[in-house]
Amino acid sequence: MTIKVGVQGALGQMGQEVMKAVIAAPDLSLVGGCDVKAKDSSLMIGSIYVPLSADPRKLLDKTKPDILVDFSLATAVPQTAEIAAKAGVSIVIGTTGLNPQVLSRLEELAKEHRIGIMVAPNFALGAVIMMELAKTAAKYLDWAEIIELHHEKKADAPSGTSIATARGMAAAREKPFESPAGEIEHKSRGEEFYGVPIHSVRLPGLVAHQEVIFGALGQTLTIRHDTTSRESFMPGVLLAIREMASRKGEFIFGLDKLLGF
Known part of the structure; x- marks a missing residue:
């Protein structure tokens, strides 16, 4: 089964690395990217054109990913998470600087909408x-x-x-x-x-x-x-994508939980 992946923060350095890593993974499919600086168009990653939008709701409606990977800004995470959760899209968050109130709300969203949400301070x-x-x-x-x-x-x-x-x-x-x-x-x-x-x-x-x-x-x-190199984060990101695609109603903080520590 191929896991469809969208990326929030697609124009940032981490977003770019995530998209390249997803394209290279045989069991994953990159369906779109979102970034506040983007215009509704497409972005070329390697030899592939990927739909790009500034509006996460529009992107999710159009591409219907299984997982949204978020490497954006802490201030943007709450709104994006609400949109993704209501669309039934699981979320992997690498954005740091999230306060306890945001983390608590993410846990609520995971249970309420029966999706997987993971937040990791570091994916290396x-x-x-x-x-x-x-x-x-x-x-x-x-x-x-x-x-x-x-x-x-x-x-x-x-x-x-x-x-x-x-x-x-x-x-x-x-x-x-x-x-x-x-x-x-x-x-x-x-x-x-x-x-x-x-x-x-x-x-x-x-x-x-x-x-x-x-x-x-x-x-x-x-x-x-x-x-x-930011490539060091990619094995951890890919592991999180694969795991959270099947974990419904779970909120996980830290990659260590997936490594068995």
């Missing part, structure tokens, strides 16, 4: 493994900080991956992380999430990188993942 398999290793280390080491580095056009900071990493690390512990005693607040210090300072770097030449640094008496442990 190595990044997911890095997050899992950080959870393990957090059980034994009491000091930790995160440095995340991304390209200058990334809209949110800190990254969704770093926040999810901190959340997982804190959940793995029975007590809060340590912090410098009597520390005076400085602007140079990272903002804390779940008790873990996160430092964000935004520079041209970067793609997506993260270091989780643990400290202990006489030692440090660094767990680092580097994304050097």
Whole structure:
């Protein structure tokens, strides 16, 4: 059975990569793309012309995909999700910066409309493994900080991956992380999430990188993942598409749930 896929954020860098990956997959069919900057026309991906629209409702009505992959903006996700859910289209979301209220509504939509919805802070398999290793280390080491580095056009900071990493690390512990005693607040210090300072770097030449640094008496442990190409996200995206096409009424947060962690 061929899974029909639409892509929201089709003119962005991630949207372009997703469309190329879907076209190359024998069991998937790219039926259309949507982007707020688009005009109703078609877009050539490789040697294939793909319908393109600025209106997600119009695109879904015309192309009737099984799955909509969303790599757009956090502000656009709620409206797009409502439209897709009412059309009975399952959703895979790689857009980061979604607040708890949006995530809660996505879970409601999945159950209400009997569709699959997945949100993943990161689709790179190595990044997911890095997050899992950080959870393990957090059980034994009491000091930790995160440095995340991304390209200058990334809209949110800190990254969704770093926040999810901190959340997982804190959940793995029975007590809060340590912090410098009597520390005076400085602007140079990272903002804390779940008790873990996160430092964000935004520079041209970067793609997506993260270091989780643990400290202990006489030692440090660094767990680092580097994304050097957006192609690294595609195996995870394709896995999510294939899985969520058959998961009705399920909301899943994080690629780790599909990897069995």
